[in-house]
Amino acid sequence: MKSADSLQRRIVVAFLLFGIGASSFFAVVAALAVEGIEVQLVDKRLEAAVAWAAPRQTAGLDVDMPAGLRFHRNGTIPAPLRGLPDGVHKVDVGDTRLHVLAGHNGDDQRDRWVLVDHESDYDKIEVVVYSMFAVAFIGFMLLATLLGRFLGTRVVTPIRELAQSVRNETVPTALTGRKDELGVLARALEAHTTELRAFLDRERYFTGDVSHELRSPLTVIMGASEILMQQADSPIMRAPAERIYRAAREAAECVTVLLLLARAPELGAQPPVAVDEIAEDEVEKYRPLVAGKPVSMRFVDGPPLSVRAPRELCAAAIGNLVRNACQYTDQGEVRVVLLPGQVVVEDTGPGLPPAVVATLGLGSGSPSIGSAGTGLGLALARRICDFLGAGFAYAPREGGGSRFTITFAAADSRPIHAGLTPG
Template identity: 70%
Template sequence: MSSAYWRALEAHTAELRAFLDRERFFTGDVSHELRSPLTVIMGAAEILVANAADAATRAPAERIYRAARDAAECVTVLLLLARGPELGRLAPVQVDAIAAREVERYRALVAGRPVRMQYSDGAQFSIQAPAELCAAAIGNLVRNACQYTEQGEVIVALEPGRVIVEDTGPGLPAAVRDTLAQAGSHAGVPSQGSAGTGLGLSLVMRICEYLNASLDYEERLGGGSRFTIRFADFTPS
């Protein structure tokens, strides 16, 4: 190939690298700036909860606190993703322990509904990763499963190197399924249907890429969704 071709390729590669660097720096700067106001909101909400004279005052204060806490956790995830991956330097985290905590955290979402929530810790393993990112990826899948399942069951199971979240909800829209089926695609995932609220499947995919993991989806037999996070680098415990 001609030298002109290689010069053009190098220029294009440099342009892409510069774009990715700008995106990473912008994400990090914005996330850092959001930390302080969110801390103030959480502190003020805690005071309101502690000093609430009745349930009518306490309930909205608790909602404010939970919303600010969730936003702060999202900011932490964005800050971690804005940094270059250095997973080999991190201490191992127990994925099974994180999954168990996320299940208990969102169990209240199915309270009062004919939904059975089950956690099956069939395997114990660890990965070298920020615990916050691991929790965000698993927790977002669990939360969406709980929010969109009106009846039936939500099951979180562990296999060696895998976390499986399945539900009897409405499943994913066709557009979202097509996006997930595109191997190696970096396209965003629309936030609709079971892709739902919070971090969204697009960010879960980015977390999985950061952790050298993959996110697989398949329709559950009888209706619903089945997500599997597969960790390429894991250590049995």
Template identity: 40%
Template sequence: MVAAYVLLAVIIVGFFAGSTFFVVAEIENELIDKRLARAADLWKADSFNPVLPKTIDLRFFKGKQIPPPLLRLDLGTHELRLNGRSLHVLIGEARGERYAVVDDQSDFESIESSSYIALGIAFLGGIALAILIGRASASRVILPLTNLATAVQEEREPGELPGLDATDEIGVLARAIEDRTNQLSLALQRERWFTADVSHELRTPLTIMLGAAEVLTSRLRDRPDLVVMTERIRRNAADTAQQVGALLQLARAPESTDLSLVALRPLIEHEIERCQPLLRGKPLTLRFVATEEVSVQAVPELVTIAVSNLMRNACQHTEQGVITVRLDAGKIVVEDSGTGLPETVRNRLFDRFVRGSEDFTSGSGLGLSIVKRVAEHLGWMVSHDLGPNGGSRFTLLFSNA
């Protein structure tokens, strides 16, 4: 708005300034140059009266009477300063002899300079006035918007937004933001309640399943074939309980999450052990490389579910070769020797319900999206690159090691 006012002032004042310059130039042409031409015509006329120059306030010189500074001038009208005076001089020639008509326009030049100075002051004053009016108008219009934006950023309670009672466009915007914020808050609250309720309700049956599986394992020691089945039940129940705990952690706000120091080497080794059943029947090796002991401030359940999803994803999509899990000071890298991912999937890889292959029917397409949510919740980053052997390489990057 300030720029609009200034531009308007520049256009208006510039138009008047240009008009003023044009008018002054025309006045100078009419009052001085043409008057000199008419006086020259009188000089050449046979009826010239030597007394006339005194009445028309002009000075005439002829032949040798022309002052030396004027002798160097060409034929025509000239403007020059001589002895501190502003002169308009017409040099002409009649009957083979030069003549000069001189008009002292010092007073006119002084008035002209004063007019230009006044015009410049008026121009600058107009621009300054436009800036003041523009800032005042912009403040009146923009200030309520900035106050409203500040209130939204501060996450004030419902009903505390400024401008809710206004009848202008600010009021319409404030009420729309208030209504939308309430809807989003209710939706978020319902999601958190649902996640918390589901997690709470599932914990009891999962605990019962784990207890029953342990009892069966102890009673069936003489039946190795059944112990394998009970162990599978126990392991899946434990995995489900862990995922339920991680989902409950994700339902909480990141700033309210309780962090603890998590040692990553034993956590990764435990997940590698849990992934061994996925390698049965495949010429596939799962290798772990750790250059040093690394600990991070995080939530153990969330780190476990992120690492588990990356490793299980690699095991399920790789039929042969090597899967390498590498732990460095600031990252965890899971790299496989599979066929890689198609180009159409890479850009949407971390979206919900996106699978690694159009022909792949198992899985829900939620594993990598959960990994991304975990990374965002912990303030980490997860990325995908092509592996050197044509497979996929997932990097879980953390900065608080």
């Protein structure tokens, strides 16, 4: 799982976003409060002092200002403070910041005055307030991160354990015994896994038992048909015996395939097999099916192709497609083509019946008059491809017919030499 997709990461990010949003809101409120306090403590104080001092100074009376405040008029206004527009200003003179209220008397713009606050500590208080808020913001972000990681770990760890246990096909009792929603999910998964395992075991045992039971009679049938072929004196007697032997052999191969699927061998431990050689062998094996029909059968060789899989499964997947193509093509061509990582089987037959296409989920097919019995071989071929991790695709052939493509995902294009195994 990518770190960006982690549920724990999302929880931490959510807490951080909440922290940033909440801090921003409080920052705006604090800034408005600080500015409001400044107006009340500094600006209003200066305005009140001016309202008392200006009339007295105009009347020629002594103006005794409170400590830290100085009232200047016209020529007594210090040079740095001259020319200030009416209102409250913050003026830096050297290392000192002054709060200055500037104005004029009546309508005479030349009769100007300024009130200077030399000892206001509000700027220092303002710096302290903003510094404390910055520290509180950093602390809040750290707290949100730690809290998000803590809660994320508390939430994600049981989910990760549940996912791992499902992957291992065992749900720990510690999870199924929980009283919360995770316990409900764990119990539901445990019940579903148990039910599914029982169903798969029943299917595997049934397939294995039936396959074992069929092997003995098929062996007897093949042996008897071989004797009949050897003792037949005429082609009329030999042809049915050959047909019986061929059908029994195909049934025996199908039994072998079903047994392999039931046992589900580990593909990585299988020796590599040459798929190109298997495809060529299957073409020669089913060539007699088109004998006597105006059908040409071709094998178009291509790059060497090998996969790690039981040879019987690869032969059954390709052979079912070739056999169906031969059985339901009355004229034209059956062609098996090797492409890089692919085996393509094409024919000029009637195509797949829509019912078979819909059942196998192969997409839209053309109408067909062919037998719906083709679906059984195709279903087995597709099941084999699913087990091997290979792609199985069908498309109507241009000009009529079918085109099946088997794509081997773990294909190896290197040739297999005797006594050597590709690394």
